Amino acid sequence: MGRWFAFWRTIRARRADGIDLDKADRLVSDSDPDLNSDSDLDSSSAPGSSPGSDPPLYGLGLLLAAARAPAWAEELAGEKEAVTRLVEARRVALSDHPVRSHDAQGSTARKTVVVRLAATLASLLVVGAIVAAETGSLPDPVQQRAHDLFSLLGVPAPSTGRQPGRDPSGGVDPTPTAPSPTPTPEPNPTATGTLDPSADQVRALCQAWNEAGRDPNGATMENQAWRTLVALAGGRARVPGLCAAFFAAESATASSVPPTSHPGGGPANPSRTAGGNKKNGWS
Amino acid sequence: MFLDGISALGDDDLADALTAAICGDRAGFAALWRWLQPPLLRYLRVVAGDAAEDVASETWLQVARDIGRFAGQPTAFRVWLFRIARHRAIDEHRRARRRRDGPRAPEAVGGTETTARDVALDALERADTQWALRLIASLAPDQAEAVMLRVVAGLDVAQTAAILGKRPGAVRIATMRGLRRLAAHPEVANRRSPAGRRAWASTGMAEAPEAEGV
Structure with missing residues (x-):
């Protein structure tokens, strides 16, 4: 080495x-x-x-x-003329873009920081509202409005009723996996008369889907109605679960409440619907 | 033996001139121009040839227009000035090429740019500075630029690399190769001091180093 x-x-x-x-x-x-x-x-x-x-x-x-x-x-010849041109060019540039003072620069920087903070807060609020709507943490009226709004964006609706496995009556929850946009009706006659107005819409749409052959792509269903049903269910794949859960809840209500207590637009014979559901294996 | 270099200018003095020039002050511009025009002009004589003075003028005008946006220190100002000059020189090369390629360009008939530059420099051939610039201009472009920015503009390796858009290592290598070629150039290798000439004449020695592949 x-x-x-x-x-x-x-x-x-x-x-x-x-x-x-x-x-x-x-x-x-x-x-x-x-x-x-x-x-x-x-x-x-x-x-x-x-x-x-x-x-x-x-x-x-x-x-x-x-x-x-x-x-x-020779290298320094023409200094006077050269400097005159430079001063003139600088004067023109200054008239177009005046030199900003340090205060003005600081003010601009502060404005930039405020705008960025405001944008960040707005983003956090929107994201938080979406998350809250998805988890069902909002008050019922706000929850419904949020659901109506965000379901169009594909945010699934939360289950605002009983939690799976937490039924105080010990019964089996008919919606163990599929979310329901409407509160599960309690076996209370007074509660059945105050179903959310969207329940009528769901009922009508599910019936239409049922009568159209329950096509998973809604091909045999009227276009607008299919889109609305998909939006309400929170996705195309959730439509069967939504309708199954809905009709199961309806049948449970019908077993304890006379059919006439339902608002108009409901099935003429809920037991038939419930039976159909069972026949189709939805429950 | 050697004179004080033109790049040995205090950046502290440049700071005051720079501040004044940003506000449009004539004295500030005069100080900047007086200090930096000579090295700028020498650099441009190597990279832009006959167009050096025009390119220098364009460079200073751009500096005057945009100096308000400059927020650096005097050292950064030197880097900024030479970077602008380099870009203007590149633009000038493109214009000259278009003129040569044009159907009615008289320069296309007369000869090459190198010939024109040599003719211009021949008028001042006896000046040592002109002699030095002519030899440096004969180097490969990257070597010539590296040598000029480091020797004449007084910039360090990092600053030179920033202007040339190269890595510092590449700048050092280009500088070394440029110096080797200059040292091997016959006009440099055979240069003798009066005492050296006497010794050379008495012994008949001709120890000029051979040019090496660098």
């Missing part, structure tokens, strides 16, 4: 100019000792030179010194 290093140094020293990266850095910054030595005095000690001769980089030193020499008169 040591012999190889000595060989490499020998080869390197034999370069006629001896200029490597470090020496080049010194040469351009005028800090190389070869450039600042007096050839008449020091040339005998310079490598590769003979007594009385110039150091190897004497010519290069002259060239670099000449390149960085002080300005000559």
